[in-house]
Amino acid sequence: MPIRIPDSLPAANILRQENIFIMPASRAEHQDIRPLRVLILNLMPKKIETETQLLRLLSNSALQIDVELLRIDDRPSKNTPKEHLDAFYRSFEEVKDNCYDGFIITGAPLGQIAFEEVLYWERMQTIMEWSRSHVTSTMFLCWAAHAALHHFYDLLRHLREEKLSGVYEHQVRQAAKAHPLLRGFDEYFFAPHSRYAEVRVSAIDNHPELEVLVDSEIAGLYLVGSKDGRQFFVTGHPEYDPNTIDDEYRRDIAAGIEPQIPENYYAKDDPNNPYKVTWRSHGNLLFTNWLNYHVYQLTPFDLNEANLAALSQQHAESI
Structure with missing residues (x-):
């Protein structure tokens, strides 16, 4: 099944040219099923580029997905372009209910700026808190992963002496090999990083509500999950x-x-040589597993705050 996106979103033409199955909103309206609702808060400057990258990964699932784009x-x-933002992005006030x-x-x-100095930090905190009661499962990428680990779990972010940039080998933790998010993963795989800061692996290992799923000898922390399966933190790209x-x-x-x-x-x-692409199969599998095992398999059919609160209570009682 495809992802459902607005008919005129620029990503639509790009994905069609890549032979990726998408469904225009006009066609999806005639299908009598309950699609998954996925919201993307896009904080990157080049929003069209980033939304295309994420839609490409979300499209690799057997599920129908309605995607909405949010700006901070x-x-x-x-x-x-302003016209693009006005046409395809919503404000938090429009989606908060x-x-x-x-x-x-x-x-x-924003890797070198203290969280409290970020212009939209208060809004970011509001949205992260909102996700606890309004979302089945949330995935935080790179800077957002550090921001969420700081906000929810009071973990420190440390600046590196030099920017971490490149593609690094990672290893699935022995204790995490049976984790649903990692089904089908090779024990070792590659993933890109581009960041100035890090959260130390030891800080996660010492936290009772979190678990390190994947890390790297060189790049450090890569994939962290909350033990209730409702939050995932990916420090790479x-x-x-x-x-x-x-x-x-x-x-x-x-510059x-x-x-x-x-x-x-x-x-x-x-x-001067060509670049080597060694991470895309892992990226596709990561998002497919997240959608299947931590969104589709967990989410209530009747999506509302009361049912999400009950889901949280069930997880709390099972831990």
């Missing part, structure tokens, strides 16, 4: 396109930052 505030964007099966919050280029790290690297060079060459990305670690 109404400030003008330097990288996304709704309930959703799944919720994805993207990263943001499984959604990245093949060229995304290259674009970031050359952007930083143009005079003198970045390190991304690790394990270019053939022979030479930016």
Whole structure:
């Protein structure tokens, strides 16, 4: 089954050209089924690029999914046309009374700024709190993962001496091999990272409500889950396109930052060589498993606050 998106969303044409099955909203209205409702809070500057990346991953499921796009505030964007935001994005005030099966919050280029100094930090906290009572399962990506671990669990984020940039080998934790989110995963796999900060693995290992599912000897923490299965924190970027790290690297060079060459990305670690794509199958499987086992299998058919509260109580009693 496909994802359901607005007929004129730019991502639609891109995904059709990639032979990905999507369904225009006009056609989906005639199907008598209960699709999953997934909300995406897109914090990235290039919103069209990021929404396309995420929709590509969400489309790889047998489930029909209604996707809605959310923006954090109404400030003008330097990288996304106002017409696009007005046409396809909703404000929090428009969705706050709704309930959703799944919720994805993207990263943001804020890795070197203290959370309390982020202009929309209070709004971000409000939305994260709202997700507890209005969403079955939430996935936080990169900066959002650090922000949520800080907000919900008071965990510290540490700045690195140098930006972590590249594609790194990761290992599934022995204790997590039977976790539904990791079904079908190889014991070792690759995933991209692009960040200035980290939450230490030891902090998660010492927290009673969280578990490390995947980490890396070099990149550190990668995938963390709350033990009730309703929150997942991904510190990397499984959604990245093949060229995304290259674009970031050359952007930083143009800005005079003198970045390190991304690790394990270019053939022979030479930016003049083609880049190697080694993470996309894992990224697809991660999102497919999340939708199947932690959204579809858990979500109440009648999606409302009362049923989500009952779901939370059931999880609490089973822990």
